[in-house]
Amino acid sequence: MNLFGFLGLPVSMSVHGPQVDKLVYYVHYLMFALFAGWLAYFLYTVFKFRKSANPKACYTGAKSHASSYIELAVASIEIALLVGFAVPLWGGLVDKFPAEKDATVLRITAEQFAWNTRYSGKDGIFGKQDVKFLSTSNPLGLDNSDPAGKDDITAPLNEMIVPLGKPVITYFTSKDVIHSFKVVPFRITQDCIPGLSIPLWFEPTKVGDYLINCAQLCGNSHYFMKGVFKVVTPEDYEKYMAEKSKSGGGAVSFE
C-alpha cells in the first residue's frame, strides 16, 4: 500500500515537489491521528454517558492527565515538522539560489490577463529597465540604449520555454495588479506584485507542457488567465532559441 497516496495529490514534477508532498503527508498523518483518536473517544463518550445510561453526572469528571500528554505530543510533532522540514526547505527555496549561469533565468511580468516572459539572451544579462521609459509603446520600460538588452528575447505572450535538467530562476513582477503564478505539478505558487521583483527557483523533472494558472483574484478575467510553461530537452531548447534570436537587433519577439 502506498502510504503517500491516500490524499490523491497530483503528481509532482519538480525537484522540490516530493518534499512539499512529504510535508503535506506528515501533517495530514498528524491530523488524521488526532482526528481519529478524538472522534473515537468522542463517540464512545457520547454513547456511554448518554442520559439514559448515566442519569447522574459526576461532579469531578475525568481524573486522568492524558490530555496534557496529548497536548505536549501535538506541540512536539508540530515543532519537529517546523524545524525539521518547513524552515530548512523554505530556506533552500529562497536563500540558496543556484548560480545564474547554471540556470535558465526568466523574467515573468504578469498583466491583466496575460503572462510576459523575457530571456537575457546569449550574454546572460538583461537589458536595463526603468520606470522612466514606461510608455504605451514600451510597457516594460526597456532601456533601448542599453547594449545588454540587444540580444534579449521576448517570448510570445503566455508562453515560456525552458530546458530540462537545469534549475529555473524566475523573477516575478506585475504591471498592474497582483497576480499569482501557479503551476500545480511544480508545487509552485508565487505572487506577482507590482513594484517588486521576486525571485524564485525550481527545477522541472519531466518534459511536457504545463498549465500556468493565476491564483490571485486580478479582475473579471482572472479565471481566464492562463499560460503554458514548456519544458523541453536541452537540444530542442537550443534549436528553438537559436532560431528565434536570429533576427537580432533590439529586443526581439519571436511571434
Add this chain to the structure above:
Amino acid sequence: MQHSHDTHSHSHDAHHHEEMGFWSKYVFSTDHKVIGIQYGITSLLFLLFGFGLMGLMRWQMAYPGTPIPVFGPILEKLLGSAAAGGVMSADLYNSFGAMHGTIMVFLGVVPLAFAAFGNYVVPLQIGAPDMTFPRLNMASYWLYFLGGIVMLISFFLPGGAAQGGWTSYSPLATIIPTQGQTWWLVGMVLLINSSLLGAVNFLATIIQLRAPGMTWMRLPFFVWAQFVTAFLLLLAFPPLEAAGVMQLMDKVFGCSFFLPTGLMISGKVADVSGGGSPLLWQHLFWFLAHPEVYVLILPGMGIVSEILCNNIRKPIWGYKSLVYSLFAIGFLSFIVWAHHMYMTGMGTAISTFFQTTTLIISIPSVIILTVFFITLWGGSIRFNTQMLFTLAFLVMFGIGGLTGLPLGFNFVDLFLHDSYYVIAHFHYVVAPGTIFALFAGVHYWYPKATGRYMCDFWGRVHFWCSLVFMNIVFFPMFTQGIAGMSRRMYDGGANYSAAANKGLLGALPDSAIYSNVIISIGAWMLMLVQIPFIINFVWSIWKGRKVESDNPWEATTLEWQTPTPPPHGNFAVAPTVHRGPYEYSVPGAASDFIPQNQADTKAKASKS
C-alpha cells in the same frame, strides 16, 4: 430579589418603568435586550442574504455560462447588463463573491455572535442592569444598520458592488472602476466604528458592572469569550480603519498609498504619483483579519461551553485552562497575521517567525477543544437540539482547525495557497463551526427572550439535514483544493480543466470539475433545509410551547434567574453571587444544579 418569579411577572414588570412609545421601545431603544434582538434579526437576515448570493454563484460554478433558472430573469431586471440573459457575468460573480465574504463576516456572524448574543446575554449573566453605555449601544446598532444599508445599496450603483474580494487587495481594489468598491470602504468604516463602540461597551460592562460576588473566576465562560473578543475588536479594527481611510484616499483623491511607482493599467502609464506599497494594505488588512477569525469563533466557543455544561449536568473540567487558553489565543492572534502572506516574497527569518507563532496559536485551540471533550466524561448527556448542534460544532471545528495546520507551513502553502483547500478549511470553522454554535445559541436562549420554546422536532430535522449537507458542500472542496483548483473562479475552474486543456500537465481533473455540481446541489439543499428553521423561528414567537418556568433548562447562570423575558433593568436588586458558573451535580446538594446566586447549597434550587 433572588430567583422566584412566576411566569406572568414580566407582564407587570414591563410597566415598572415609565410608559414608552413604540419608537423608543422597539426601534430607538437603549435596552440591551432590545438591541440584542435587533442585532439578532438583522444579522440573521444578512446571513440569509449572504447565503443567497452564494446560492446564485454556485449555479455559475456548476453550470458555467448558462442562465440561472428562476432567479436569472430577476437578476437581469434588478441589475441589468451584469446579468444579461439571466447569465451571471464575471463582474457580477466577483461582486457576489466579495459581498458574500463581507456580508457573512462583518454583517452576519460578527453582529450575531458578538453583538446579538453578547448584548442579550452578557449583562444578564454578570448580573448587570444594562450595558454601561446604553446610548452608545444604540448608536452602535444604528451604525451597523447604516453600514449594512450602504453595502446593500452598493449593488445598485453604477458598476455594481465591490469586486475585489473581501480582502480588497490593492492595486486591484483601487483601480476597479465600480462605485461599489468605494462605497464598500464607506460601509466598512461605518461597521468598524459600530464594532468599536460595541467593544468599548462590552469591556466596560464586564469590568464595571459585575454583580457583587461575581469575581473574575466566577464568570461564565461565555462572558470571558466575549471579553477577549471585544479586546480583539478594540485593538485590531483601528488599523483596518486606517487602511480603509487610506484606500479611500487612493480611490477618491488619487493618492498612491498602496500603488507603487510605474503602474501600467490597461496599457497606459497610470496617472498617479506612485511610491506606495501594495503589501502595506495586506499587512494592515490581515492585522485585523486574522484576529477577526477568532472574533468569529470565540463567541461560538463561549456559547458551546454554556450549552455543554447545561446538558451534561456537570462543571467544566479545567475552567482555568480554558480561560488561560482564551487569553493566549487573544494575545497571539495579533502576531500571526502574515501567514496569509507567505507567497508575497518573504524571506526565511520573517516567515519562520510567523510559522512559529501560527503553530503556537494552534496549541491553545487544541487545549480548548480538549477541555470540552474531557468535560464530556462522566456527564449525563441530554440530546436536545442545542446540544446536537453543540456536539457537532466540536467535531466540525476540529476538522476546520486541523486543516489550518498544513496551511500554517509556508512550504505546504506553496501548493495550497489560495486553493479550495483554504476555502474548505475556513468554511469548516465558520459554517458548520460558528453557524452551528449560533443555531445552538438561538435554541438555548430563545425561551429566555420570548418565553416560548422552539420546536425540538423541527430543530432536530434542521440539525441532521444541515449536518449532512454542510459536509456534502465543504468536504469535496478539500479534494478540489488538493487537485489544484484555485478559488474565485468564475467558471468553477472549467477553463483550467483537463477537458479544456488537452495535453497540458497540471490541468484540473474532471472529478474536480464534477464535484462542483455535487457541491452546488448540496448548497441548494442546505438552503432548502433552512426553511424548517426559519419557520420554526418565526412561528414559535407566537405559537411555540410556553416555558413552564423562568429557568426551563435548569441552568445555573444568572440570566435564568430573572423573569422571562427580563424586564427593563433586568434585576430588581443586584443579585449576589456565591459560587462558580457551572455548579451542576454538586455532591450532597439538594438538586442537580445550584444557581450562582444561591447562598445555601442545601436549599433546593428553585425551578422558577
Add this chain to the structure above:
Amino acid sequence: MSHSSTPTTGHSTSDGHHDVASEVRRYLIIFGALTVGTIVTVLASYVNFGSSTMNIVVALIIASIKAFLVAGYFMHLISEKKMIYAILVATAFFFAGLMYLTLWSSEPASLIHHQSYVP
C-alpha cells in the same frame, strides 16, 4: 484583578486625594516645559546631529518627553488605576507588534526580492 484593593474615598473620583489647588501650579510649570519643548524641537531641526536618523531620533525623544508630560500629568496617568495601565500596556504591546513586524517584513533584508523596481 478583582483582588486589587485600591482605596477609594467615598464618592470622589480618582483624583480626590490630590489637592487640586496645588496641582494647578504644576500644570502651569508643565505648560512652560511643553512650550520650551516645542521651541527646542524646532531649533533642533536646524542643527545637524550627524545623520538624518540622529535628527529623527532627537526629535522623537523630545516629542516623547512632551507626550509623557501631557499623558502623565494632564491626563493623570502617573496616578491612574491598575486597570487603565493594563489596557494601555496591552495596547502598547500590540502597537509595537504592528509597527515592528510590518517594518521588519517590509525591509529589503526580509524580502527575497532584490531590485526595488523592474517592470
Add this chain to the structure above:
Amino acid sequence: MEIPYTVNARKDTGLYNAKLGIWLFLASEVMLFGALFSAYILLRVGATPGTWPHGLLNVPLGTLNTIVLIVSSVTVVMAWASLKMKQFGKWRMYQGATLVCALIFLVIKSFEYNDKLTHYEVVTKEGDKFHVYDGHLVQEDKDKIVLHPSAHRLYTARAIAYGFGPEPAGAHAAADHGAKEHSDKHELITIQRSTIEHMENYGPKHHAYLAIYFTLTGLHALHVIGGAIVMAFFFGPGAKMWKTNPEQFTNRIEISGLFWHFVDLVWIFLFPVLYLL
C-alpha cells in the same frame, strides 16, 4: 435597577464607567493613529532615496499651532480643576478659552491647506524640452494661467517630469517654499494652456508625502472638530447639569478633557514628523 458607577468609582477598579470607557476608546485611537504612523514610516523608508520632500510646510505656522494646542491643553485641565474647586465661573472662562484655541487651530490649519491646494506644479512642453514650473496659481482663465513661481526645472526627456522625481543634473534647486528664494523672484509668469502637459496642485495626489500629510492632519482635524463640538455642548446647553448633578458634570469635563489631551498628544508627534523631518 439603575446602572451603577456612572458617577462614583467602583471599589475594585477605582474607576467610574465613563473614565474606563474613554481610556478604552483612546486605546483604539492609539492603534488607529499608530497604523497611520506605520504607513508613514513605510512610505518614507520605501521612497527612492532623495525624493522625500523637505521644507514643504510652513514651520512658523506649525509651531504656532503647536503652541495653540498646548495652551488649549492647559485650559482644558484648568477647566476641570476649576470645577473640582467648585469655581463654575472660572470653568466657563477656561472652557471658552479652549474653544477659542480649537477655532484658532482650525483656522490656521485651513490656511495651510489652502496654501498647498493653490500651489501648482506645471509641466509644459516646448519643442522637445520639458519645463517644470512650480508656484502659486495667481490667476487662471480659458487659455492661460499665471503663476507666481518658486522654482523652475528643465528636462530633456519626459521622464517622470512631475512629482518630486530625482533631480535632473543641472536643474534648478528643488522647489523650496522658504521665503529666501521667494523674494528674488517677483515676476509672475504666464503659461499658455496649449503648452501644458500636466498640471497638478500640491494636493494629496501629488506625492506620497502629501498624501500622508493630508490624511494624518485631516483625521486629526476631524478629531479637533469632534472634540470641540462636545466641549461646545458642555459650554452651552450641557452646562445645565452643573446645577442638578455637579459630580457627574465634573466627570464629563474630565472625560472630554482626556480626549482633548489625546488629540494634543497626537499633534505633538505629527508636528516634528511632518513639518521638521
